[in-house]
Amino acid sequence: MSILTATRPLDRVADFPAIPDGWAYLDTAATAQKPQPVIDAITRAYDTTYATVHRGVYQRSADMTLAYEAARRTVARFIGAGSENEIVFVRGATEAINLVAQCWAGTQLKAGDRILLSMLEHHSNIVPWQMVAERIGVAIDVLPLTDDHRIDLDAMERIITPAHKLVALAHVSNVLGSVLDARRATEIAHAVGAKILIDGCQSVPRIAVDVAAIGCDFYVFSGHKLYGPTGIGVLWARPDLLEAMPPYQGGGSMIDKVSFKRTTYAPPPGRFEAGTPHIVGALGLAAGINYVESIGLGAIHAHETALVTATREALSGINSVRLYGPADSAGIVSFTIEGVHPHDIGTILDEERVAIRAGHHCAQPLMESLGVDATARASFGVYNGPADVEALVRGIERVTRIFG
Template identity: 80%
Template sequence: MSVLTAPAASAPLDTVADFPAIPDGWAYLDTAATAQKPQAVVDAITAAYGETYATVHRGVYQRSADMTLAYEAARRRVAGFIGAGSPDECVFVRGATEGINLVAQCWAGTQLKAGDRILLSMLEHHSNIVPWQMAAERVGAAIDVVPLTTDGRIDLDAAAAMLTPAHKLVAFAHVSNVLGSVLDVERAVALAHGVGAKILIDGCQAVPRVPVDVTALGCDFYVFSGHKLYGPTGIGVLWGKPDLLDAMPPWQGGGSMIDKVSFQRTTYAAPPGRFEAGTPHIVGALGLHAAIDYVESIGLERIHAHETALVAQARDALATIPGVRLFGPADSAGIVSFAMEEVHPHDIGTILDEARVAIRAGHHCAQPLMEALGVAATARASFGVYNGPRDVEALIAGMARVARIFG
């Protein structure tokens, strides 16, 4: 799904009891940074380390064989979750950052040449900027930046006017980590492919919030991190089209990624093993499997409707507080960024913390976007399945206190 219609109203979620790290009365509104973990994920990780742990792809003993089956079952679960054609299209990485760097080194580093161009947008996370800068510097390519619409979306009309046959890669966020704006991925893909460019989509903020089908979207690469999907840190996924992965060289050498090694010549395994050198984050993959099970037991359509309702409640209430400026579109996906005149976002975050409301304050690893917005930083409230109207009320009460303190 790329163009999202207004989600149908549904009963509020009542899942906070599933999250042992959220005490009563604590409003955790920093899910865009990292999601809290449901007990089902904690239990899966505990069991994997405490009862069934063994290496994978190596041992001939039964427990190792069982753990290998569980690890590859997690890959199959991921493939089904994002609509991949085959589990072999899904590479386990440490997170979206590593996935983007992998593509920047193994695809861009071998396919780009001097004079080629890369197209990014103004709202990208640093992880979807810096790896492309590094790749461009190595080969002599150039980077162009798409501006935003007035409501904070990637301006695809501007992108259409900017794209030329010299552009070999487009890299956009599916959902902005600052503004919550949702990209029309299918149109972005059509524009990129129209000039012969490949397109990578950063799905970190999308995968926990909206249904994703990479085959239907038509993109060439898609990346996301497990810890934003209610799973553990240190695990993420790079999905790539099979022909692209097959043509890419490995980016790290070591065990597991080889076919045959000699001092004269080494040949490499087929994807995804080619890109998974060394002992993998076995338990992380199992935790990610449990997280996907948990999210799908609720339903992404319900999650999106729930978070959209909370965003609307928060934006409407924040708009009544004098001096507050809201950023991004009204229909943002689970994220509300704002600022208050004459008050630094860090002060907002500190005062809210005293009221047991946890938000993010800063540039959110999006300094070029902050410059475009004309601010040094913003405060950001981001919602998850465990949040409810009371959390929004706590946010607004805290902001009223900020207003009183700063006059």
């Protein structure tokens, strides 16, 4: 079966004005291009409807407040949250994880407690926990991977103990595309009384997420990987956890009453949203969610899976190429070429009008475990099709010719 017939494209590239004809953008795992409906929502917000929220008594401010809170409800519905009050808007998943690290782990953990991570985590799901651990005296344990590069949940069952108070795992690996059985991971964590945070940056654009069905305690993701703007992200948490957490930052909006004697704080989510929020970012995120839902996550996942299959089949026929991750990875293919640095691969592919990521992908511990310094990574979105896979393969064949 040729690459051209391996999958039927979603025919969505026309929705993305930043993708010119003949340019294969294969770096969606880093950040997704923006469809016209998202651009229009952002432009409209700044151009004709802009005002502050939660403060003004004039009509436009009231209207913008309604739109901003409607965006929160859109996010809550999208991930199966019980209420919009469980949704905290932040700058991105990095800030969401840091918020949980400081406001939950930093106040609930004590010396001698343990945190459990995995070998494939993004630096943003490693460093915040290290900072808390060093300050409090908490130990961090690391789960290994299976032979096909998934988080080893059998090992998790063996390793985890009641001393583990928090587990933090990626739902989909940003390097390998491997998908976590988040429900099983949650059950294992809860069996010893641990809380679990799931990093959903790579999952929410690709697979349906239902936090209630998963049963996790915290779920985080960024808007810019979900076809929305940069500078906006989401922390979802169980309401009882949010209620017990102190504020992350102090300032306007997060207060109930301020005096020089004592300040009381607003209930969640306002408690965690100090200052003027990224109003237009929230509206853009909601537009990104609406766009994804108009296509259907089932269709997106099937489309990206087919592109991954076609890519892996084509690259497996090139002797010098080594593939990483499972065969059914979600929208991501990482690889190396023997004797060629990934940066050189990326440079030559760019000459062929193919954009990929090359480097350690903010996952240096994973690179070390794989025995490499870096990989090349192709990652797909709704705008990609068989022609992009063919362009990638042609470019890699050129790389192998250049380097002999």
